[in-house]
Amino acid sequence: MSFIRYKKFGNKEYAYEVTSYWDPEKKKPRQKTKYLGVVVDKEKKIFKKKRREKLILDFGDTYFLNQFINRVTFFENIKKDMFLALIFYRLCYPSAMRYARMWYDGNIVRKFFDVDISSQRISEFLEEIGDESIQREFFKEYIRQITPSEGIVIDTTALPNQINIPTSAWGWHNEEIEKQIKLLLVIDRSTSLPLFFRYIAGNIVDVSTLKATVEELKKYGVSRYFVILDAGFFSEENIKELYNEEIQFLIRLPSLRKLYKRLIVEESRELESYRNAVRYGRRVLFVKQREVELFGKRVYAYVVLDPERKGREMRRTLLKVMDEIEEGEEEEMEYILMKKGIMILISSSELDRENVISLYYTRQIAEKLFGFSKDDLNLLPLRVHKEETLRGYLFLQFASLVVYSLLKRELGRDYTVEEILLTLRNLKCKVYEDEIIVQELTKQQRKIFERFGIMVPKRVGI
Known part of the structure; x- marks a missing residue:
């Protein structure tokens, strides 16, 4: 058992940690003392030891x-x-x-x-x-100086932790359920600089976070911009909210949507054509544009095929299931193979086929910044209470x-x-x-x- 003893010498007070223990040789209780330092704040138990100066x-x-x-x-x-x-x-x-x-x-x-x-x-x-007023003043000045000119990227990452606060909640991360907090980052596309952040309870899905983020950005003068989003933000409510706020967008269409399956069936067979070929760096992709209706709005769908990825994914899938396919499952397997290597992007405005891929892949800025935060700046583990x-x-x-x-x-x-x-x-x-x-x-x-x-x-x- 330990307690702190204070001694005063001159105008300074010193603190010592006193620990009681049993001496088995003398068979009686004894005490050992450890010097803690000069008392800085007695109530908060802050002490300062004189340190040897490094030269x-x-x-x-x-x-x-x-x-x-x-x-x-x-x-x-x-x-x-x-x-x-x-x-x-x-x-x-x-x-x-x-x-x-x-x-x-x-x-x-x-x-x-x-x-x-x-x-x-x-x-x-x-x-x-952590005071909200301090952070608001910072973002007000910071965002004023950055001023997004070519749009923003919004993305989230999970921060697994064992903190006992309401925001830390159970949610999906890396195909497992973990206790986590979600960090949402807004990035300026033209400068690749982080623009704004929010933290969200770990059990809130990405799709539910967009509206509040849009509203907060408006408070700092960021409105009517072009936003790039991953499939996790796709929902009817979010698409309508973006239209209401006059925000142009480019978003990936989730594979479980009916529109996704319809476009795959209708467009994939004639996709690999010279007229659809687009150069992307040292790779060649196939991109086909199609105007479609989405939640009562006319939007542009871009069906994008990466032939190299398609080859890898088809090979893995066929090697895994060829000997397990039963009669009557061939049609389902045809669709599974048909969508390999394909993603579908939805835009509120017409974009050049040559630019739509590079535009969407600016999302990787967010992934890189999350990587820098976790790997280079040691964001994890969270050690706060x-x-x-x-x-x-x-x-x-x-x-x-x-x-x-x-x-x-x-x-x-x-x-x-x-x-x-x-x-x-x-x-x-x-x-x-x-x-x-x-x-x-x-x-x-x-x-x-x-x-x-x-x-x-x-x-x-x-």
Whole structure:
């Protein structure tokens, strides 16, 4: 059993953890004491140990990020020091928040931002920025600066977790039922930047999330745009809502719809024709346009066949079922083979056959950003226990993703974000009483800084 004992020396109060235990040799109860540090907040049990000052620090990565991020004004209305310190941590060392203090102690970031980056203070800060009014002010300014010009992409991903809050609910993920929260991301198609996010209870299906998303975007001045959606958002209610809001759309038609089967039967046999051939990168696809009626509206259907995918899918299916088909099932199997390699896209407006595929595949921007969030920024696992903290954590991840995306866009294909930050981390500095001396740059480090037009000082005052 443990308790905290406080002792006062001079004008400071110190905390010690006292633990009682049984001494088997002396056969009597004893106590051992552990020093916790100087009392910062007695009520919240926040203590601070005097740390041994490190005299050689990582310099290049956070100096680079600090210079780069000064070019944008998205974060001006947020408590900047703590917010930027945590963004730098997510980008430079994307690990659990409890390790942030270790990273902070060994990095020049502690000379840029004098903040308490303990686990408890981070939790409190995430709860602070989870405030809806703070996030609304941010999105108001951020979306004003981005202003989608060529449309948006909307998509969702599941965030499996074991958090005990109402939003974490059982839902389908990877063909299994898991406890999860859904993250909805809106992306600007022209810049590939994340534009807006929402989180939704894990038991709410994608199709039910579109109307509220459209309404929230209107509050930030985003309306009458072109939206690209996956089949999970397809429903009569959603299609009619898009028409009511005068939003043009391109959406994949689910394979269980009657219209899908009708178009497959009517169009698939004559689809592989030279007049329907379309070049897509180094591949050739077959695309046929057809005007159809959908929920009382005239829309354009695009039947798209990928011959390479069709070959792979037919081979797998036939090898699996050839010896199991019974009499009377041949007709059903003909339809199954007929739809292999085909997807059907529905658009509210007529599009060029040559552009409809590349337009739809801009959806992959969302998949890539979800991948960056989970793999590069360690979005998972979620380690929060209050809904306010969850909102703040997802907001921090969103802001980190914005900076990540801005960096990636400027880097092109020459470098990855991870590569440049690891390269720049190796640029060290030495801390003296009155100034910081920056060590020599390698050729590659100099090249990165020059690419971004960032000057690296030889010495920095303290």
